[in-house]
Amino acid sequence: xxxxxxxxxxxxxxxxxxxxxxxxxxxxxxxxxxxxxxxxxxxxxxxxxxxxxxxxxxxxxxxxxxxxxxxxxxxxxxxxxxxxxxxxxxxxxxxxxx
Amino acid sequence: xxxxxxxxxxxxxxxxxxxxxxxxxxxxxxxxxxxxxxxxxxxxxxxxxxxxxxxxxxxxxxxxxxxxxxxxxxxxxxxxxxxxxxxxxxxxxxxxxx
Amino acid sequence: xxxxxxxxxxxxxxxxxxxxxxxxxxxxxxxxxxxxxxxxxxxxxxxxxxxxxxxxxxxxxxxxxxxxxxxxxxxxxxxxxxxxxxxxxxxxxxxxxx
Amino acid sequence: xxxxxxxxxxxxxxxxxxxxxxxxxxxxxxxxxxxxxxxxxxxxxxxxxxxxxxxxxxxxxxxxxxxxxxxxxxxxxxxxxxxxxxxxxxxxxxxxxx
Amino acid sequence: xxxxxxxxxxxxxxxxxxxxxxxxxxxxxxxxxxxxxxxxxxxxxxxxxxxxxxxxxxxxxxxxxxxxxxxxxxxxxxxxxxxxxxxxxxxxxxxxxx
Numbered sequence: 001x002x003x004x005x006x007x008x009x010x011x012x013x014x015x016x017x018x019x020x021x022x023x024x025x026x027x028x029x030x031x032x033x034x035x036x037x038x039x040x041x042x043x044x045x046x047x048x049x050x051x052x053x054x055x056x057x058x059x060x061x062x063x064x065x066x067x068x069x070x071x072x073x074x075x076x077x078x079x080x081x082x083x084x085x086x087x088x089x090x091x092x093x094x095x096x097x098x
Numbered sequence: 099x100x101x102x103x104x105x106x107x108x109x110x111x112x113x114x115x116x117x118x119x120x121x122x123x124x125x126x127x128x129x130x131x132x133x134x135x136x137x138x139x140x141x142x143x144x145x146x147x148x149x150x151x152x153x154x155x156x157x158x159x160x161x162x163x164x165x166x167x168x169x170x171x172x173x174x175x176x177x178x179x180x181x182x183x184x185x186x187x188x189x190x191x192x193x194x195x196x
Numbered sequence: 197x198x199x200x201x202x203x204x205x206x207x208x209x210x211x212x213x214x215x216x217x218x219x220x221x222x223x224x225x226x227x228x229x230x231x232x233x234x235x236x237x238x239x240x241x242x243x244x245x246x247x248x249x250x251x252x253x254x255x256x257x258x259x260x261x262x263x264x265x266x267x268x269x270x271x272x273x274x275x276x277x278x279x280x281x282x283x284x285x286x287x288x289x290x291x292x293x294x
Numbered sequence: 295x296x297x298x299x300x301x302x303x304x305x306x307x308x309x310x311x312x313x314x315x316x317x318x319x320x321x322x323x324x325x326x327x328x329x330x331x332x333x334x335x336x337x338x339x340x341x342x343x344x345x346x347x348x349x350x351x352x353x354x355x356x357x358x359x360x361x362x363x364x365x366x367x368x369x370x371x372x373x374x375x376x377x378x379x380x381x382x383x384x385x386x387x388x389x390x391x392x
Numbered sequence: 393x394x395x396x397x398x399x400x401x402x403x404x405x406x407x408x409x410x411x412x413x414x415x416x417x418x419x420x421x422x423x424x425x426x427x428x429x430x431x432x433x434x435x436x437x438x439x440x441x442x443x444x445x446x447x448x449x450x451x452x453x454x455x456x457x458x459x460x461x462x463x464x465x466x467x468x469x470x471x472x473x474x475x476x477x478x479x480x481x482x483x484x485x486x487x488x489x490x
Contacts, residue, residue: 001336001370008130008185010154015178016144016164026130026183032302032320032334040130040185042099042154046310046367051186056304056336058367061159061257061355061453065367066310073144073156073163073177076099079367080309085320087302087334088345106228106283108252113276114242114262124228124281138228138283140197140252149284159257159355159453171242171254171261171275174197204424204479206448211472212438212458222424222477236424236479238393238448247480257355257453269438269450269457269471272393295434295468326400326418326432340408340465350402350434352465355453359465360408373465374407379418381400381432382443 001056003082004029006049010042018072025049025078027057032085043076054082099154101180102127104147108140116170123147123176125155130183141174152180197252199278200225202245206238214268221245221274223253228281239272250278295350297376298323300343304336312366319343319372321351326379337370348376393448395474396421398441402434410464417441417470419449424477435468446474 008026012019023045029038034054046066049055055078058066063077106124110117121143127136132152144164147153153176156164161175204222208215219241225234230250242262245251251274254262259273302320306313317339323332328348340360343349349372352360357371400418404411415437421430426446438458441447447470450458455469 001368003336006186008183010183011181012154012178013181014145014147018163019178026185037333039135042101047308049308056306058369060369062358062365062367062369064160064163065312065358065365068365071160071163071166073160073175074099075156075158075160077367080306080313083305083307085302085304087320088300104284106281108281109279110252110276111279112243112245116261117276124283137233140199162258162261169258169261169264171258171273172197173254173256173258202480204477206477207475208448208472209475210439210441214457215472222479235429238395260454260457267454267457267460269454269469270393271450271452271454295466297434331431341406343406350404352467354467356456356463356465356467359410359456359463362463371465374404374411377403377405379400379402381418382398 001058002029003032003054003056005034006051006053006055007040008051016073018070019074022072027055027078030054032087041076043078044072044074046077046079047081049078049081056080056082099156100127101130101152101154103132104149104151104153104176105138106149114171116168117172120165120170125153125176128152130185139174141176142170142172144175144177145179147176147179154178154180197254198225199228199250199252201230202247202249202251203236204247212269214266215270218268223251223274226250228283237272239274240268240270242273242275243277245274245277252276252278295352296323297326297348297350299328300345300347300349300372301334302345310367312364313368316361316366321349321372324348326381335370337372338366338368340371340373341375343372343375350374350376393450394421395424395446395448397426398443398445398447399432400443408465410462411466414459414464419447419470422446424479433468435470436464436466438469438471439473441470441473448472448474
């Protein structure tokens with residue numbers, strides 16, 4: 001799973017019936033320091049997140065697991081709001097022999 | 099899920115029996131401003147989209163969920179026509195400390 | 197799904213029992229104009245395609261759907277021979293405001 | 295599966311109910327020599343790994359297999375702590391005709 | 393599926409119970425001419441391959457199909473040893489109008 005910030009919402013009238021009633025978020029991946037690292041994508045909201053919040057999202061078929069027993073045709077879902085990330089001291093690039 | 103614009107259609111006579119009767123679209127990913135961001139790919143049409151429309155698509159196994167109970171051998175499906183995208187003010191690259 | 201051209205075949209004696217009897221193709225992705233866009237990969241043949249033909253292929257678990265009820269351990273399958281692709285006029289990079 | 299080193303942990307209060315009680319790790323991919331090769335990502339801990347350990351992780355739906363029969367909405371799980379990697383002599387780039 | 397050469401093995405004591413008893417290989421992708429094209433990754437051995445052999449591997453959930461009925465948490469499996477690859481004459485980049 002990757003970190004992202006919610007940066008908007010998406011409005012769609014004509015859509016797959018299983019997507020009806022699910023909030024669509026526009027999210028952008030961020031690194032643990034909150035800086036954008038990738039392009040915006042559309043995600044289903046499984047937990048009630050909103051613009052400005054840092055979240056993490058799941059991709060692939062497992063994105064639809066948050067909506068079981070429905071088999072929602074979706075490949076990105078926001079599944080948690082992140083309170084904080086604890087990085088250990090060697091997390092940002094210092095080499096360590098294993 | 100990512101945004102795309104429908105840019106054409108694909109004609110195939112010899113194909114997997116489960117693909118018979120499903121419209122094949124040629125789509126190209128776009129960003130929220132409508133600019134192309136990637137190469138064209140083939141997608142199944144689950145909702146009746148046509149050339150020129152902005153849509154979003156699902157990839158992976160979940161692309162076939164739009165056609166359940168059939169297990170269609172497909173990995174990209176158009177599942178919604180996008181009416182508009184609301185971006186919050188910090189969506190395009192301004193850094194924000196989380 | 198992406199377009200590809202069949203560029204060869206692969207011979208394997210020692211393989212997973214579920215792959216026995218399935219033709220293995222060497223394919224290379226192409227764009228709608230028939231130009232190679234990626235490296236060669238190995239694909240299962242679900243429809244009887246041969247070298248020189250333009251096809252489209254499915255990746256991921258859904259690649260195995262073409263062989264259900266067997267759960268074939270495969271992640272690329274050729275599922276259709278392409279007759280032609282109709283591109284709309286704005287398909288190759290002209291920006292269009294949505 | 296790819297090698298990674300555990301570089302931190304992630305705290306989340308609001309999350310999908312199926313993620314409750316599962317430890318969230320921050321991991322970064324490494325090569326067989328222990329040097330970082332990619333960005334940090336969030337992974338579920340299936341085996342009790344901790345910061346500083348070299349592990350390997352599974353991505354995609356199969357990441358949730360470690361938590362069956364629950365269908366956890368997750369796409370990265372740490373499934374093994376690596377004791378050592380034995381590379382054969384031609385592993386780092388020497389060409390060998392097949 | 394992609395070609396790879398087996399370049400080593402991986403030893404792990406603490407691991408998911410479903411991985412116990414399965415040989416872990418270190419493999420590196422190669423092109424049809426046997427030249428390395430990507431980084432080393434860890435794969436489950438489904439067929440008895442060893443260092444130096446050219447194989448092809450499956451990624452994603454379907455990698456676990458080789459071990460059904462177990463739902464092994466793995467995303468790369470070696471499923472065939474390659475005897476030879478027959479490339480057609482236009483396989484290496486010559487353009488051909490479709």
